[in-house]
Amino acid sequence: MAHDLEIDSKGARMAFAGEVPWHRLGKQMNGLQTIDAMLEAARADFDVKLTRVAAIDEDGNFLLNPDGTPVIIEDSRATVRVNPDGSADGLATVGTRFHVKQNREITERALAVVGASHGDAVMDTMGVLDGGREFFASIDLGTLVIDPTGVSDRISRYLLVRNGHNGKVPITYANTNIRAVCKNTVMMGMRDAERVFRARHTANADTAIDDAQKVLEISTEWAKQFKITAEQMLAIPTPGSSGRIDRVLNTVFPEKSGETDRQKNNRLEIHSLVRGIYGNSRNSANYGENGWSLYNSVVEYLDHYRDAKPDERALTSMDENSWVTKTKLLTQSAVLALA
Numbered sequence: 586m587a588h589d590l591e592i593d594s595k596g597a598r599m600a601f602a603g604e605v606p607w608h609r610l611g612k613q614m615n616g617l618q619t620i621d622a623m624l625e626a627a628r629a630d631f632d633v634k635l636t637r638v639a640a641i642d643e644d645g646n647f648l649l650n651p652d653g654t655p656v657i658i659e660d661s662r663a664t665v666r667v668n669p670d671g672s673a674d675g676l677a678t679v680g681t682r683f684h685v686k687q688n689r690e691i692t693e694r695a696l697a698v699v700g701a702s703h704g705d706a707v708m709d710t711m712g713v714l715d716g717g718r719e720f721f722a723s724i725d726l727g728t729l730v731i732d733p734t735g736v737s738d739r740i741s742r743y744l745l746v747r748n749g750h751n752g753k754v755p756i757t758y759a760n761t762n763i764r765a766v767c768k769n770t771v772m773m774g775m776r777d778a779e780r781v782f783r784a785r786h787t788a789n790a791d792t793a794i795d796d797a798q799k800v801l802e803i804s805t806e807w808a809k810q811f812k813i814t815a816e817q818m819l820a821i822p823t824p825g826s827s828g829r830i831d832r833v834l835n836t837v838f839p840e841k842s843g844e845t846d847r848q849k850n851n852r853l854e855i856h857s858l859v860r861g862i863y864g865n866s867r868n869s870a871n872y873g874e875n876g877w878s879l880y881n882s883v884v885e886y887l888d889h890y891r892d893a894k895p896d897e898r899a900l901t902s903m904d905e906n907s908w909v910t911k912t913k914l915l916t917q918s919a920v921l922a923l924a
Contacts, residue, residue, distance in 0.1 A: 888909075
């Protein structure tokens with residue numbers, strides 16, 4: 586399933602405040618919540634234990650040494666989820682240097698990163714992915730208002746929290762404007778984040794996490810720079826009847842040397858699609874004919890309208906090294922060059 590949420594007999598292990606996610610799964614809460622309330626609602630407050638690994642044959646019997654002791658795989662460990670009813674779920678095999686960090690601990694430390702207290706109601710979403718092997722949460726950092734005396738474009742801001750129990754997913758905190766509600770949005774939030782902090786599950790993880798505030802610069806430099814760039818683009822007039830939009834589109838989607846008729850038609854079709862998106866209510870019809878609307882029109886085309894399968898669009902949008910990401914950066918530069 587595209588969302589990758591864990592689903593059992595009680596439903597999806599997810600909780601959210603406010604707007605219902607696209608997958609319509611999880612428990613809806615009445616407004617922002619505390620950590621305790623959200624962990625309980627998402628059923629994410631389980632304990633993960635680190636165990637030794639014993640050899641078992643295909644019939645489920647332990648392989649034994651001559652003295653009757655089980656054969657132990659010394660260079661490996663396993664993570665096991667302990668459920669409230671006393672049952673346990675094997676999650677993954679990990680290395681001997683792996684240190685378990687519980688979902689609660691990682692989220693509580695995230696609150697310290699943003700300067701909030703344990704009892705503050707700031708949790709927006711929380712969920713369990715991949716059968717308990719991954720965990721995510723979003724802390725609401727408030728709304729960033731672009732041009733508060735004018736168009737008042739409101740940008741949501743979150744601290745994305747990510748934790749893993751499989752030896753592959755590091756402890757992650759990231760500043761992003763994307764709300765985490767599934768695996769794809771977690772990855773998109775990390776891709777689009779202005780600041781990302783990662784720490785491996787090792788003995789020095791606590792020391793590394795203590796540096797997260799300095800690395801992320803929560804609520805200060807990230808928001809400041811994001812707002813500056815957006816308002817710079819907002820101040821650049823791009824009338825639909827002018828050639829300014831064509832200048833940007835010809836830079837971002839240029840004519841190729843030796844272009845065939847088919848390639849030319851495809852390029853012009855893209856230009857036409859972006860112009861159509863530019864005029865809709867999410868862009869110039871609401872926020873005016875300016876560079877900010879133009880930039881968002883190209884981004885919207887790349888993420889939602891270009892000719893590709895939905896999975897391919899999602900994957901390239903999540904890849905920070907993809908041509909899509911590079912095209913978005915090129916668009917920003919091309920719009921700013923109009924000033």
